[in-house]
Amino acid sequence: MKCNIQEARFVVLDSELTGLDEKKDSIVSIGAVRMRGGRIELGDSFYRLINPETSLTAASVVIHEIMPSEVSEKPSIETVLAEFLKYCGDAVLVGFCISIDMDFLSRETRRLFGSCISNPAIDIRPLYEWARQKEEQRGSSAALPRQYRLYDVARHFDIQVSSAHNAMVDAYLTAQIFQRLIPILVEAGITSIGDLTKLSDRLKGGDWLFASHNTCSL
């Protein structure tokens, strides 16, 4: 926890789901990329499609463009999750509205392996809100719509957003946003992983969680 942000190991992840119902829906794909401090390790990314145990709904197919035929041949969640947990090691997990990903991942981990994921998890969204408010106080930020998504944040940072859309692409976008946030965090005195999780937890209270759930809807 004392580890310096600029030296720490992160895994930035995104998962795609058949729906948002924790009881019924399941994980379709996991994308992740490693970061060492602010450096994104492009050569060492993780992307797997999973054969979902629940059927793909028409609604999710529209969003992810993952057709049932594409995943039916893919490995089961058990295989992929084992691989993914190994990939994560003890890195700090980072995501955009990560609580949803963590809910599903933890549920499956508990179900399959009988234990939770204990890695610290950092949500980019409230961090971004926090950074943006700091900017607004200095009057240097353009206003954002009340409702916004990952792509809006990416565009705010002038990060190139491709038309393709999957867990890997989104995890990469998230990593690039996090990359931009790190210098701002460091400048604000948030230099260790301890500081970062504390800030992240503090921001999670109140409206943040609501806001997350409200606007992270896929």
Added chain:
Amino acid sequence: MLVEEVKGFLKNVPPFQFLEERSLSFIAEDISMEFYPKGATILRQDGPPSDFLRIIKKGGVKVFITSDDREEVIIDYRSEGDAFGLLSLVGGDKSRANVVAVDDTICYLVGKEKILSLVDSNPLFTEFFLKSFLNKYIDKTYREMHNKSLLYGGGDKLLFTTPVGEVATKDVMIASQDITIREAAEIMSQRRNSSLVLVDQGGVPTGIVTDRDLRDKVVAKGRDVSDSIGRIMSVSLIRAEARDYCFEALLKMIRYNIHHLLVVDEGRMRGIVTNHDLMMLQGTSPISLAREIESQQTIEGLIPASGKINNIIGLLLKDGARASNITRIISEINDRLQRKIIEIVEKKMGTPPVNYCWIIFGSEGRKEQTFKTDQDNALIYADLTSGDEEGEVERYFSEFSILVRDGLVRCGFPVCPANYMASNPQWCQPVKTWKKYFSTWIYTPLPEAVLRSLIFFDFRPLYGDVTLAEEVRESMKSILEGEMVFLGYMANTIIKNTPPVGFFKSFIVEKSGEHKDKLNLKVKGIAPFVDMVRLFALEKGIKETSTSERISALRSRHTILNEYADELEYAFEFIMLLRIQNQFQQIESGQPPDNFINPNNLSNLEKKTIRDAFALISKLQSILVERYKPLIW
């Protein structure tokens, strides 16, 4: 899949675009990406070396050096597709420059191991970096070498980086060449100017008049001041291009013994530069030393001036001069010093019985002297006619050359241990004997004879009747034509001097004796280049004697040389500078200068550059073996 995006980017960026798919994948497999907000320092001068080559994906950076007096010297701006950090990556000791993001910047990072393995295995990739990357840096690299010495700080305006146009006086006074001397003098005194450029009716400069002309040609001669100024002006207007570096102007002034140069830009007059301007730029100057030498009437008077040559070298090194420029200036000054000594001796002995030409050869002949080198000189006198008293002529030149030799020794040119001096009767001979020497060496080559004669092929006239030297050279040239056997002998000697074997792993150095563990730069680094370029020059009958002039002259005429000219120049230049640098440090610490360097004192970059030079020697040697196959034993 993220890697595919990177590969797509690299495919449009040199030198990565030259890589085949396999190498590209090899690089991309552990590529990473960093973001630097505007103003962030990415690499810090003298900080830890870079472990990555960074390729700018977006944004831009400024590469600069901070000099000792905190002045920023900008080396370059790099933008999308450009790379940085290579030198410190290869050097591995420290970062050579500051690199700061001038905009929000994203870079791809390729690990050190990947780059080093590509450099070793992919010639195209390496060539790109050697040519464009290192060449861009070469002057800065030299400066970095110089800055090692505590003697030198950065900061003073550089003789070698300032274009003449920048120091030239712009508002030059112009007058018609048809005005009278008095009118010209009036204009000059009214405007308090020491020179006046005269133009014809079309405004084209035709000459210049200086205070000195008014003194020497008018007052001293009692000339009528109502004469046209055109009659006393100096018509041979020596020009300097505005974009030439100041040292070029300086060289011209020394060579023609003038104090003003017309500065032109694409044919149009831009101003005038005086030796004073250059001295202001510099503090002390080679030209003031040249003048000091010129004004002496005795050998005694020359001794203090000759002692200052080492200071000049220090000054030039401090200015970040390239080795070839240092040796050119040193040759110019040494030539003047030697000519002055000969002149003084001649005056003392009285008119010589016949015309003669004093020639110098070896490193002096090639204008590659650094610190005082041994004397390598000889004398050619005109063939005697029936009226000449042979004994008297011999006596005169024998005494004459002994006096010159002793004068040279007093001015710091040690005697040649092998006795290649005019004071040795063998090397003080009439034209016909010299012709015979060359024909004997060329027609009946014997290994020792070839070895011995090699340095004579670099001769150039220093003083006296130049036509005598030219006559010998012409004769040598015509004898040489198509004389493959002799050239083959030369090729054989050259290929025998192999670069230190196994150099790519560690330095092979002297195994024993005083210079144990040291590398002989002269024998192993300089001689192979000099000898090879000389052979090429003789093949083509080129009359230039210096290695760099030979390379320039051969570029368009010699296929092998043309292909390797850039590499040759770079490698030769580098080793020469290393040698000068080393010798200067030895002198500064009170040791006699020699040619031995301890490889352990070199930076990784310097070691790598030497290794590259040795690889080039090996390559050229094998080409020579191929070319002279039937004559190689």
